[in-house]
Ligand SMILES: Cc1cc2nc3c(=O)[nH]c(=O)nc-3n(C[C@H](O)[C@H](O)[C@H](O)COP(=O)(O)OP(=O)(O)OC[C@H]3O[C@@H](n4cnc5c(N)ncnc54)[C@H](O)[C@@H]3O)c2cc1C
Protein backbone atom coordinates (compact mmCIF):
# COMPACT_ATOMS: atom_id res chain seq x y z
CA UNK A 1 0.00 0.00 0.00
CA UNK A 2 1.40 3.39 -1.01
CA UNK A 3 0.03 6.74 0.16
CA UNK A 4 0.26 9.73 -2.11
CA UNK A 5 -1.17 13.20 -2.60
CA UNK A 6 -2.74 14.05 -5.93
CA UNK A 7 -1.13 17.12 -7.51
CA UNK A 8 -3.44 17.38 -10.50
CA UNK A 9 -5.65 20.02 -8.94
CA UNK A 10 -5.43 22.24 -5.85
CA UNK A 11 -7.80 20.03 -3.90
CA UNK A 12 -4.85 17.75 -3.18
CA UNK A 13 -6.70 14.49 -2.44
CA UNK A 14 -4.89 12.09 -0.12
CA UNK A 15 -4.93 8.76 -1.97
CA UNK A 16 -3.92 5.15 -1.36
CA UNK A 17 -2.82 2.69 -4.02
CA UNK A 18 -2.29 -1.07 -3.57
CA UNK A 19 0.11 -3.39 -5.42
CA UNK A 20 -2.40 -3.91 -8.24
CA UNK A 21 -2.60 -0.11 -8.61
CA UNK A 22 -6.17 0.09 -7.31
CA UNK A 23 -6.56 3.67 -6.15
CA UNK A 24 -8.81 4.96 -3.34
CA UNK A 25 -9.31 8.42 -1.83
CA UNK A 26 -9.36 10.23 -5.18
CA UNK A 27 -12.34 12.54 -5.66
CA UNK A 28 -12.21 12.23 -9.45
CA UNK A 29 -10.80 9.88 -12.13
CA UNK A 30 -7.86 12.18 -12.89
CA UNK A 31 -6.51 11.33 -9.45
CA UNK A 32 -6.43 7.59 -10.17
CA UNK A 33 -4.76 8.25 -13.50
CA UNK A 34 -2.13 10.40 -11.81
CA UNK A 35 -1.52 7.81 -9.08
CA UNK A 36 -0.92 5.02 -11.63
CA UNK A 37 1.44 7.17 -13.66
CA UNK A 38 3.23 8.35 -10.51
CA UNK A 39 3.83 4.78 -9.32
CA UNK A 40 4.91 3.43 -12.70
CA UNK A 41 6.48 6.31 -14.62
CA UNK A 42 6.20 9.78 -13.05
CA UNK A 43 6.05 12.81 -15.35
CA UNK A 44 5.92 16.60 -14.86
CA UNK A 45 5.25 19.67 -16.96
CA UNK A 46 8.42 21.77 -16.80
CA UNK A 47 7.94 25.54 -16.47
CA UNK A 48 10.93 27.84 -16.73
CA UNK A 49 12.26 30.77 -18.75
CA UNK A 50 14.58 31.33 -21.72
CA UNK A 51 16.65 34.35 -22.66
CA UNK A 52 14.89 36.87 -24.93
CA UNK A 53 16.25 39.85 -26.84
CA UNK A 54 14.43 42.96 -27.99
CA UNK A 55 11.69 42.72 -25.33
CA UNK A 56 11.05 44.99 -22.34
CA UNK A 57 12.23 42.13 -20.09
CA UNK A 58 15.15 39.72 -20.38
CA UNK A 59 13.32 36.44 -19.69
CA UNK A 60 10.54 34.76 -21.61
CA UNK A 61 8.47 32.26 -19.60
CA UNK A 62 8.00 28.85 -21.27
CA UNK A 63 6.56 25.41 -20.51
CA UNK A 64 6.62 21.94 -22.00
CA UNK A 65 3.40 21.43 -23.95
CA UNK A 66 2.96 18.03 -22.26
CA UNK A 67 4.37 16.35 -19.14
CA UNK A 68 7.86 14.89 -19.65
CA UNK A 69 9.39 11.99 -17.67
CA UNK A 70 10.67 13.26 -14.33
CA UNK A 71 14.22 12.11 -15.02
CA UNK A 72 14.30 14.42 -18.06
CA UNK A 73 13.74 17.61 -16.06
CA UNK A 74 17.42 18.38 -15.62
CA UNK A 75 18.30 17.87 -19.27
CA UNK A 76 15.31 19.93 -20.39
CA UNK A 77 16.64 22.77 -18.22
CA UNK A 78 20.06 22.40 -19.87
CA UNK A 79 18.48 22.66 -23.31
CA UNK A 80 16.60 25.81 -22.29
CA UNK A 81 19.92 27.46 -21.41
CA UNK A 82 21.05 27.08 -25.01
CA UNK A 83 18.31 29.04 -26.74
CA UNK A 84 17.59 32.75 -27.08
CA UNK A 85 14.20 33.92 -28.32
CA UNK A 86 13.61 37.24 -30.06
CA UNK A 87 10.64 39.55 -29.52
CA UNK A 88 7.85 39.71 -30.55
CA UNK A 89 6.66 36.39 -29.11
CA UNK A 90 3.09 35.19 -28.67
CA UNK A 91 1.55 32.76 -26.21
CA UNK A 92 1.86 29.26 -27.68
CA UNK A 93 4.78 30.01 -30.05
CA UNK A 94 7.02 26.94 -30.27
CA UNK A 95 10.49 27.73 -28.95
CA UNK A 96 11.95 24.18 -29.13
CA UNK A 97 10.20 21.48 -31.14
CA UNK A 98 9.98 17.93 -29.73
CA UNK A 99 12.51 18.57 -26.96
CA UNK A 100 14.90 15.62 -26.41
CA UNK A 101 12.49 13.48 -28.48
CA UNK A 102 9.98 13.44 -25.62
CA UNK A 103 7.16 14.37 -27.99
CA UNK A 104 6.59 17.62 -26.04
CA UNK A 105 7.37 21.06 -27.45
CA UNK A 106 8.67 23.98 -25.43
CA UNK A 107 6.17 26.82 -25.92
CA UNK A 108 6.06 30.48 -24.88
CA UNK A 109 3.58 31.32 -22.10
CA UNK A 110 3.67 35.11 -22.31
CA UNK A 111 3.19 37.78 -24.95
CA UNK A 112 6.31 39.90 -25.22
CA UNK A 113 6.16 42.74 -27.73
CA UNK A 114 9.24 44.19 -29.38
CA UNK A 115 10.63 47.10 -27.38
CA UNK B 116 -17.58 60.99 -15.05
CA UNK B 117 -17.04 57.23 -15.48
CA UNK B 118 -19.68 54.67 -14.62
CA UNK B 119 -16.95 52.52 -13.07
CA UNK B 120 -13.28 52.91 -12.19
CA UNK B 121 -11.38 49.71 -11.40
CA UNK B 122 -8.17 50.19 -9.41
CA UNK B 123 -5.64 47.46 -10.22
CA UNK B 124 -5.28 45.45 -13.43
CA UNK B 125 -4.49 42.01 -11.99
CA UNK B 126 -6.83 39.04 -12.42
CA UNK B 127 -9.32 40.62 -9.98
CA UNK B 128 -9.53 43.95 -11.81
CA UNK B 129 -9.65 42.28 -15.24
CA UNK B 130 -12.48 39.89 -14.33
CA UNK B 131 -14.43 42.64 -12.58
CA UNK B 132 -14.17 45.02 -15.55
CA UNK B 133 -15.20 42.32 -18.05
CA UNK B 134 -18.20 41.33 -15.91
CA UNK B 135 -19.30 44.95 -15.50
CA UNK B 136 -19.09 45.38 -19.28
CA UNK B 137 -21.13 42.23 -19.84
CA UNK B 138 -23.71 43.54 -17.36
CA UNK B 139 -24.24 46.69 -19.40
CA UNK B 140 -21.81 49.38 -18.25
CA UNK B 141 -20.18 51.24 -21.15
CA UNK B 142 -17.80 53.72 -19.55
CA UNK B 143 -15.25 51.78 -17.55
CA UNK B 144 -11.66 52.69 -16.71
CA UNK B 145 -8.96 50.34 -15.36
CA UNK B 146 -6.02 52.05 -13.65
CA UNK B 147 -2.84 49.97 -13.29
CA UNK B 148 0.46 51.21 -11.88
CA UNK B 149 2.60 48.60 -13.66
CA UNK B 150 3.59 48.74 -17.34
CA UNK B 151 1.29 45.86 -18.20
CA UNK B 152 -1.95 44.26 -17.11
CA UNK B 153 -1.93 40.88 -15.37
CA UNK B 154 -0.73 41.72 -11.86
CA UNK B 155 1.27 39.18 -9.90
CA UNK B 156 0.40 36.46 -12.44
CA UNK B 157 3.06 37.74 -14.84
CA UNK B 158 5.80 36.49 -12.53
CA UNK B 159 4.06 33.24 -11.51
CA UNK B 160 5.37 31.24 -14.46
CA UNK B 161 4.55 27.83 -12.93
CA UNK B 162 1.42 25.97 -13.92
CA UNK B 163 -1.66 25.15 -11.86
CA UNK B 164 -3.82 28.15 -12.63
CA UNK B 165 -7.28 27.88 -14.08
CA UNK B 166 -8.10 24.25 -13.26
CA UNK B 167 -11.45 25.23 -11.80
CA UNK B 168 -12.33 28.11 -14.09
CA UNK B 169 -10.98 27.02 -17.49
CA UNK B 170 -10.70 23.27 -16.70
CA UNK B 171 -7.15 23.51 -18.03
CA UNK B 172 -3.80 23.73 -16.35
CA UNK B 173 -2.37 27.14 -17.28
CA UNK B 174 0.66 29.10 -16.13
CA UNK B 175 0.13 32.51 -14.51
CA UNK B 176 0.98 34.60 -17.60
CA UNK B 177 -1.29 32.40 -19.76
CA UNK B 178 -4.17 32.85 -17.34
CA UNK B 179 -3.68 36.64 -17.35
CA UNK B 180 -3.46 36.60 -21.14
CA UNK B 181 -6.88 34.92 -21.45
CA UNK B 182 -8.45 37.85 -19.60
CA UNK B 183 -6.46 40.51 -21.44
CA UNK B 184 -7.83 38.98 -24.67
CA UNK B 185 -11.39 39.06 -23.33
CA UNK B 186 -10.90 42.66 -22.25
CA UNK B 187 -9.64 43.70 -25.68
CA UNK B 188 -13.01 42.70 -27.13
CA UNK B 189 -14.75 45.25 -24.88
CA UNK B 190 -14.57 49.04 -24.90
CA UNK B 191 -12.99 49.21 -21.44
CA UNK B 192 -10.40 52.01 -21.23
CA UNK B 193 -7.02 51.11 -19.67
CA UNK B 194 -4.39 53.44 -18.19
CA UNK B 195 -1.18 51.60 -17.37
CA UNK B 196 1.85 53.14 -15.68
CA UNK B 197 -0.67 55.12 -13.65
CA UNK B 198 -0.78 55.07 -9.87
CA UNK B 199 -3.86 55.79 -7.81
CA UNK B 200 -2.93 57.97 -4.84
CA UNK B 201 -6.25 58.58 -3.16
CA UNK B 202 -9.89 57.54 -3.22
CA UNK B 203 -12.50 59.70 -1.50
CA UNK B 204 -15.84 58.52 -0.07
CA UNK B 205 -17.68 60.62 -2.69
CA UNK B 206 -15.93 58.46 -5.34
CA UNK B 207 -13.25 60.74 -6.69
CA UNK B 208 -10.09 58.92 -7.73
CA UNK B 209 -6.78 60.81 -7.63
CA UNK B 210 -4.15 59.36 -9.96
CA UNK B 211 -0.88 60.23 -11.62
CA UNK B 212 0.67 58.90 -14.83
CA UNK B 213 3.26 59.95 -17.39
CA UNK B 214 0.72 61.01 -20.02
CA UNK B 215 -2.03 62.51 -17.90
CA UNK B 216 -0.04 63.99 -15.04
CA UNK B 217 -2.00 64.36 -11.79
CA UNK B 218 -5.70 64.06 -12.49
CA UNK B 219 -8.87 63.45 -10.51
CA UNK B 220 -11.52 61.29 -12.14
CA UNK B 221 -15.05 60.87 -10.82
CA UNK B 222 -17.01 57.64 -10.94
CA UNK B 223 -20.48 56.38 -10.13
CA UNK B 224 -18.91 53.20 -8.74
CA UNK B 225 -15.43 51.99 -7.83
CA UNK B 226 -13.88 48.53 -7.60
CA UNK B 227 -10.81 48.16 -5.40
CA UNK B 228 -8.55 45.41 -6.83
CA UNK B 229 -5.07 46.39 -5.63
CA UNK B 230 -3.99 42.89 -4.58
CA UNK B 231 -1.61 42.38 -1.68
CA UNK B 232 2.03 42.76 -0.77
CA UNK B 233 4.48 40.52 1.03
CA UNK B 234 5.27 40.73 4.68
CA UNK B 235 8.91 41.67 5.09
CA UNK B 236 11.57 40.77 7.59
CA UNK B 237 10.75 43.86 9.64
CA UNK B 238 7.20 42.67 10.06
CA UNK B 239 8.33 39.51 11.84
CA UNK B 240 11.49 40.80 13.53
CA UNK B 241 14.26 38.22 13.05
CA UNK B 242 17.32 38.86 15.19
CA UNK B 243 20.81 39.09 13.70
CA UNK B 244 22.81 41.42 11.49
CA UNK B 245 21.60 43.14 8.33
CA UNK B 246 23.67 41.79 5.45
CA UNK B 247 22.67 41.59 1.78
CA UNK B 248 21.07 38.35 0.60
CA UNK B 249 17.70 38.54 2.34
CA UNK B 250 14.75 38.74 -0.05
CA UNK B 251 11.04 38.23 0.10
CA UNK B 252 10.18 35.17 -1.99
CA UNK B 253 8.06 37.25 -4.36
CA UNK B 254 10.89 39.71 -5.02
CA UNK B 255 13.20 36.77 -5.76
CA UNK B 256 10.52 35.38 -8.06
CA UNK B 257 10.47 38.60 -10.05
CA UNK B 258 14.28 38.69 -10.29
CA UNK B 259 14.49 35.10 -11.55
CA UNK B 260 11.44 34.90 -13.79
CA UNK B 261 11.19 38.37 -15.30
CA UNK B 262 14.47 40.25 -14.90
CA UNK B 263 16.83 37.28 -15.22
CA UNK B 264 18.94 37.58 -12.06
CA UNK B 265 19.78 34.80 -9.61
CA UNK B 266 19.49 36.05 -6.03
CA UNK B 267 21.95 33.47 -4.66
CA UNK B 268 23.46 29.99 -4.75
CA UNK B 269 22.79 28.39 -1.36
CA UNK B 270 19.36 29.16 -0.03
CA UNK B 271 17.30 28.78 3.13
CA UNK B 272 13.60 29.58 2.94
CA UNK B 273 11.70 30.84 5.96
CA UNK B 274 7.97 30.16 5.77
CA UNK B 275 6.15 27.47 3.84
CA UNK B 276 3.62 29.64 2.05
CA UNK B 277 3.01 28.81 -1.60
CA UNK B 278 5.40 31.43 -2.93
CA UNK B 279 8.23 30.04 -0.80
CA UNK B 280 7.52 26.48 -1.95
CA UNK B 281 7.32 27.50 -5.60
CA UNK B 282 10.60 29.39 -5.26
CA UNK B 283 12.30 26.39 -3.62
CA UNK B 284 11.70 24.43 -6.81
CA UNK B 285 12.45 27.35 -9.10
CA UNK B 286 15.82 28.13 -7.48
CA UNK B 287 16.73 24.41 -7.55
CA UNK B 288 15.92 24.13 -11.26
CA UNK B 289 18.08 27.19 -11.92
CA UNK B 290 21.04 25.53 -10.24
CA UNK B 291 20.91 26.81 -6.66
CA UNK B 292 21.04 24.48 -3.65
CA UNK B 293 18.01 24.90 -1.41
CA UNK B 294 19.08 23.61 1.98
CA UNK B 295 15.85 23.84 3.94
CA UNK B 296 12.38 25.23 4.16
CA UNK B 297 11.64 26.32 7.73
CA UNK B 298 8.11 26.76 9.10
CA UNK B 299 7.29 28.02 12.59
CA UNK B 300 3.84 26.41 12.68
CA UNK B 301 3.35 22.65 13.08
CA UNK B 302 1.77 22.56 9.60
CA UNK B 303 2.59 24.09 6.24
CA UNK B 304 0.93 27.30 5.13
CA UNK B 305 0.94 26.20 1.50
CA UNK B 306 -1.08 23.83 -0.64
CA UNK B 307 -0.30 20.13 -0.15
CA UNK B 308 0.31 19.74 -3.87
CA UNK B 309 3.11 22.31 -3.63
CA UNK B 310 4.75 20.43 -0.74
CA UNK B 311 4.77 17.33 -2.95
CA UNK B 312 5.85 18.78 -6.28
CA UNK B 313 8.18 21.52 -5.02
CA UNK B 314 9.87 20.06 -1.93
CA UNK B 315 9.50 16.26 -2.04
CA UNK B 316 10.29 16.05 -5.78
CA UNK B 317 13.64 17.71 -5.09
CA UNK B 318 14.40 16.21 -1.65
CA UNK B 319 14.29 19.58 0.07
CA UNK B 320 13.72 19.07 3.81
CA UNK B 321 10.76 20.85 5.46
CA UNK B 322 11.34 21.68 9.13
CA UNK B 323 7.96 22.24 10.81
CA UNK B 324 7.85 23.94 14.24
CA UNK B 325 11.21 25.58 13.52
CA UNK B 326 12.26 29.17 12.95
CA UNK B 327 15.28 31.29 12.05
CA UNK B 328 16.89 32.55 15.26
CA UNK B 329 20.01 34.22 13.89
CA UNK B 330 21.44 35.55 10.64
CA UNK B 331 25.22 35.80 10.41
CA UNK B 332 27.37 37.67 7.91
CA UNK B 333 28.64 41.22 7.55
CA UNK B 334 28.21 42.24 3.90
CA UNK B 335 26.42 39.15 2.67
CA UNK B 336 24.52 36.40 4.48
CA UNK B 337 27.00 33.67 5.51
CA UNK B 338 25.03 31.52 7.93
CA UNK B 339 21.49 31.13 9.11
CA UNK B 340 20.71 29.55 12.48
CA UNK B 341 17.50 27.56 12.76
CA UNK B 342 15.97 26.38 16.06
CA UNK B 343 13.03 24.25 17.03
CA UNK B 344 10.16 26.06 18.77
CA UNK B 345 7.80 24.95 21.54
CA UNK B 346 3.98 25.00 21.39
CA UNK B 347 4.02 28.71 22.11
CA UNK B 348 6.42 29.31 19.21
CA UNK B 349 9.36 30.15 21.49
CA UNK B 350 12.78 28.87 20.30
CA UNK B 351 14.10 25.96 22.36
CA UNK B 352 17.75 26.53 23.40
CA UNK B 353 20.10 23.71 22.38
CA UNK B 354 18.19 22.78 19.22
CA UNK B 355 20.16 25.11 16.92
CA UNK B 356 21.14 23.94 13.41
CA UNK B 357 23.54 26.07 11.36
CA UNK B 358 23.21 26.34 7.59
CA UNK B 359 26.03 27.76 5.47
CA UNK B 360 24.19 29.81 2.89
CA UNK B 361 24.29 33.12 1.03
CA UNK B 362 20.57 33.74 0.73
CA UNK B 363 17.48 33.77 2.93
CA UNK B 364 14.08 33.95 1.26
CA UNK B 365 11.10 35.06 3.33
CA UNK B 366 7.70 33.61 2.57
CA UNK B 367 5.99 34.77 5.72
CA UNK B 368 2.64 35.87 4.47
CA UNK B 369 0.81 38.42 2.41
CA UNK B 370 -1.04 41.53 3.53
CA UNK B 371 -3.87 43.08 1.50
CA UNK B 372 -2.85 46.49 0.15
CA UNK B 373 -5.42 48.70 1.86
CA UNK B 374 -3.99 52.20 2.25
CA UNK B 375 -6.43 53.52 -0.35
CA UNK B 376 -9.29 51.64 1.28
CA UNK B 377 -8.75 53.04 4.76
CA UNK B 378 -8.07 56.47 3.27
CA UNK B 379 -11.57 56.38 1.80
CA UNK B 380 -13.02 55.76 5.26
CA UNK B 381 -14.00 52.17 4.44
CA UNK B 382 -14.44 49.79 7.36
CA UNK B 383 -11.65 47.14 7.54
CA UNK B 384 -11.83 43.68 9.11
CA UNK B 385 -8.81 43.06 11.38
CA UNK B 386 -8.99 39.35 10.58
CA UNK B 387 -8.85 39.51 6.77
CA UNK B 388 -7.01 42.87 6.83
CA UNK B 389 -9.28 43.75 3.92
CA UNK B 390 -12.53 45.66 3.72
CA UNK B 391 -15.64 44.32 5.43
CA UNK B 392 -17.82 43.26 2.50
CA UNK B 393 -21.41 42.30 1.77
CA UNK B 394 -22.57 39.33 -0.32
CA UNK B 395 -21.95 41.29 -3.54
CA UNK B 396 -18.45 42.42 -2.45
CA UNK B 397 -19.70 45.93 -1.65
CA UNK B 398 -17.81 47.68 1.14
CA UNK B 399 -19.23 49.84 3.94
CA UNK B 400 -19.24 52.78 1.47
CA UNK B 401 -22.12 52.27 -1.00
CA UNK B 402 -20.98 51.92 -4.62
CA UNK B 403 -17.42 50.96 -3.65
CA UNK B 404 -16.56 47.27 -4.04
CA UNK B 405 -13.45 45.20 -3.22
CA UNK B 406 -12.37 41.86 -4.68
CA UNK B 407 -9.38 39.56 -5.06
CA UNK B 408 -6.36 39.69 -2.78
CA UNK B 409 -7.19 43.18 -1.55
CA UNK B 410 -10.31 41.75 0.10
CA UNK B 411 -8.64 38.61 1.52
CA UNK B 412 -5.59 36.60 0.53
CA UNK B 413 -6.51 33.87 -1.95
CA UNK B 414 -4.43 30.81 -2.86
CA UNK B 415 -6.26 30.14 -6.11
CA UNK B 416 -6.75 32.62 -8.87
CA UNK B 417 -9.90 30.80 -10.02
CA UNK B 418 -11.70 31.97 -6.89
CA UNK B 419 -10.34 35.48 -7.41
CA UNK B 420 -11.96 35.46 -10.84
CA UNK B 421 -15.33 34.22 -9.56
CA UNK B 422 -15.42 36.69 -6.70
CA UNK B 423 -14.40 39.58 -8.96
CA UNK B 424 -17.05 38.77 -11.56
CA UNK B 425 -19.56 39.02 -8.75
CA UNK B 426 -18.16 42.44 -7.81
CA UNK B 427 -18.24 43.62 -11.43
CA UNK B 428 -21.84 42.56 -11.95
CA UNK B 429 -22.82 44.17 -8.64
CA UNK B 430 -21.18 47.48 -9.59
CA UNK B 431 -23.18 47.47 -12.83
CA UNK B 432 -26.37 46.75 -10.91
CA UNK B 433 -25.58 49.60 -8.53
CA UNK B 434 -25.07 52.08 -11.37
CA UNK B 435 -28.04 50.92 -13.48
CA UNK B 436 -30.62 49.98 -10.82
CA UNK B 437 -29.57 51.92 -7.73
CA UNK B 438 -28.26 50.91 -4.32
CA UNK B 439 -28.84 47.46 -2.83
CA UNK B 440 -30.91 47.38 0.30
CA UNK B 441 -32.60 45.08 2.77
CA UNK B 442 -31.92 43.59 6.16
CA UNK B 443 -28.39 42.51 7.06
CA UNK B 444 -27.22 39.24 8.55
CA UNK B 445 -23.83 39.31 10.27
CA UNK B 446 -21.68 36.25 9.63
CA UNK B 447 -19.98 35.27 12.90
CA UNK B 448 -16.79 33.18 13.17
CA UNK B 449 -17.54 30.16 15.33
CA UNK B 450 -14.98 27.73 16.75
CA UNK B 451 -12.27 26.70 14.31
CA UNK B 452 -12.96 29.54 11.86
CA UNK B 453 -10.47 32.41 11.55
CA UNK B 454 -12.37 34.59 9.09
CA UNK B 455 -15.25 34.65 6.61
CA UNK B 456 -15.85 36.63 3.42
CA UNK B 457 -18.41 38.11 3.11
CA UNK B 458 -18.79 39.32 6.67
CA UNK B 459 -22.36 40.51 6.02
CA UNK B 460 -25.20 39.15 3.89
CA UNK B 461 -28.35 40.95 2.70
CA UNK B 462 -30.69 38.07 1.75
CA UNK B 463 -32.68 40.37 -0.55
CA UNK B 464 -29.66 40.61 -2.87
CA UNK B 465 -28.87 36.91 -2.97
CA UNK B 466 -29.95 35.44 -6.27
CA UNK B 467 -29.49 31.65 -6.10
CA UNK B 468 -26.87 31.09 -3.46
CA UNK B 469 -24.64 33.14 -1.20
CA UNK B 470 -21.08 31.83 -1.33
CA UNK B 471 -19.03 32.11 1.85
CA UNK B 472 -15.25 31.78 1.75
CA UNK B 473 -13.47 31.03 5.00
CA UNK B 474 -10.29 29.69 6.54
CA UNK B 475 -9.89 27.38 9.52
CA UNK B 476 -7.40 28.07 12.31
CA UNK B 477 -5.81 24.58 12.54
CA UNK B 478 -5.77 21.27 10.70
CA UNK B 479 -9.00 19.28 11.03
CA UNK B 480 -9.63 15.65 10.07
CA UNK B 481 -13.07 14.48 8.97
CA UNK B 482 -15.32 17.39 9.90
CA UNK B 483 -18.69 18.99 9.58
CA UNK B 484 -19.00 22.68 8.75
CA UNK B 485 -22.03 23.84 10.72
CA UNK B 486 -23.93 27.01 9.88
CA UNK B 487 -26.33 27.97 12.65
CA UNK B 488 -28.43 30.78 14.07
CA UNK B 489 -29.89 31.18 17.56
CA UNK B 490 -32.49 28.48 16.90
CA UNK B 491 -29.91 25.89 15.83
CA UNK B 492 -28.34 24.40 12.73
CA UNK B 493 -29.35 25.96 9.42
CA UNK B 494 -27.02 24.02 7.13
CA UNK B 495 -24.18 21.51 7.37
CA UNK B 496 -21.39 20.48 4.99
CA UNK B 497 -19.07 17.48 5.34
CA UNK B 498 -15.36 17.62 4.60
CA UNK B 499 -12.66 14.92 4.74
CA UNK B 500 -9.99 17.36 5.80
CA UNK B 501 -9.59 21.11 6.47
CA UNK B 502 -6.32 23.05 6.61
CA UNK B 503 -5.47 26.72 7.22
CA UNK B 504 -3.47 26.82 3.98
CA UNK B 505 -6.48 25.86 1.90
CA UNK B 506 -9.40 28.26 1.64
CA UNK B 507 -12.83 26.68 1.99
CA UNK B 508 -16.04 27.63 0.28
CA UNK B 509 -19.67 26.84 1.08
CA UNK B 510 -22.81 27.98 -0.71
CA UNK B 511 -26.01 28.87 1.16
CA UNK B 512 -29.20 28.70 -0.93
CA UNK B 513 -31.21 31.95 -1.02
CA UNK B 514 -34.31 30.10 0.27
CA UNK B 515 -32.48 29.14 3.40
CA UNK B 516 -31.52 32.72 4.21
CA UNK B 517 -35.07 34.05 3.99
CA UNK B 518 -35.96 33.06 7.53
CA UNK B 519 -32.65 33.94 9.14
CA UNK B 520 -32.57 37.12 11.25
CA UNK B 521 -29.65 38.96 12.80
CA UNK B 522 -26.71 36.60 12.56
CA UNK B 523 -25.32 33.31 11.30
CA UNK B 524 -22.39 31.45 12.81
CA UNK B 525 -20.00 29.27 10.82
CA UNK B 526 -18.18 26.70 12.97
CA UNK B 527 -16.21 23.47 12.55
CA UNK B 528 -17.05 20.23 14.34
CA UNK B 529 -14.45 17.51 14.04
CA UNK B 530 -16.13 14.13 13.58
CA UNK B 531 -13.30 11.85 14.68
C1 LIG C 1 3.90 33.67 -5.91
C2 LIG C 1 2.47 33.34 -6.05
C3 LIG C 1 2.11 32.08 -6.50
C4 LIG C 1 0.78 31.77 -6.73
N1 LIG C 1 0.46 30.52 -7.21
C5 LIG C 1 -0.83 30.24 -7.58
C6 LIG C 1 -1.17 28.98 -8.23
O1 LIG C 1 -0.33 28.11 -8.42
N2 LIG C 1 -2.45 28.76 -8.61
C7 LIG C 1 -3.41 29.72 -8.41
O2 LIG C 1 -4.55 29.52 -8.81
N3 LIG C 1 -3.11 30.90 -7.77
C8 LIG C 1 -1.86 31.19 -7.36
N4 LIG C 1 -1.55 32.40 -6.73
C9 LIG C 1 -2.65 33.30 -6.34
C10 LIG C 1 -3.11 34.27 -7.41
O3 LIG C 1 -2.09 34.56 -8.30
C11 LIG C 1 -3.54 35.55 -6.73
O4 LIG C 1 -4.54 35.22 -5.82
C12 LIG C 1 -4.09 36.56 -7.74
O5 LIG C 1 -3.08 36.97 -8.62
C13 LIG C 1 -4.65 37.79 -7.03
O6 LIG C 1 -5.17 38.69 -7.97
P1 LIG C 1 -5.41 40.21 -7.67
O7 LIG C 1 -5.86 40.81 -8.96
O8 LIG C 1 -6.27 40.35 -6.48
O9 LIG C 1 -4.00 40.81 -7.24
P2 LIG C 1 -2.68 41.13 -8.10
O10 LIG C 1 -2.40 40.10 -9.10
O11 LIG C 1 -1.63 41.42 -7.09
O12 LIG C 1 -3.05 42.48 -8.88
C14 LIG C 1 -3.19 43.74 -8.25
C15 LIG C 1 -2.81 44.83 -9.23
O13 LIG C 1 -3.12 46.10 -8.70
C16 LIG C 1 -2.12 47.01 -9.02
N5 LIG C 1 -2.14 48.11 -8.05
C17 LIG C 1 -1.98 48.04 -6.69
N6 LIG C 1 -2.09 49.25 -6.12
C18 LIG C 1 -2.32 50.13 -7.13
C19 LIG C 1 -2.52 51.55 -7.16
N7 LIG C 1 -2.49 52.30 -6.06
N8 LIG C 1 -2.74 52.13 -8.37
C20 LIG C 1 -2.77 51.37 -9.52
N9 LIG C 1 -2.59 50.04 -9.53
C21 LIG C 1 -2.36 49.42 -8.35
C22 LIG C 1 -0.85 46.18 -8.95
O14 LIG C 1 0.20 46.74 -9.70
C23 LIG C 1 -1.32 44.84 -9.54
O15 LIG C 1 -1.12 44.77 -10.93
C24 LIG C 1 -0.22 32.74 -6.46
C25 LIG C 1 0.15 34.00 -5.97
C26 LIG C 1 1.47 34.31 -5.77
C27 LIG C 1 1.83 35.69 -5.24
Ligand code: SF4
Pocket residue numbers: 006007008009010011012013025026027028029030031032
Ligand atom coordinates in the same frame (compact mmCIF):
# COMPACT_ATOMS: atom_id res chain seq x y z
S1 SF4 D 1 -8.25 13.33 -7.37
FE1 SF4 D 1 -9.30 14.79 -8.70
S2 SF4 D 1 -10.20 16.22 -7.22
FE2 SF4 D 1 -8.67 15.09 -6.08
S3 SF4 D 1 -6.80 16.37 -6.25
FE3 SF4 D 1 -6.74 14.87 -7.92
S4 SF4 D 1 -7.62 15.94 -9.67
FE4 SF4 D 1 -8.22 17.09 -7.83
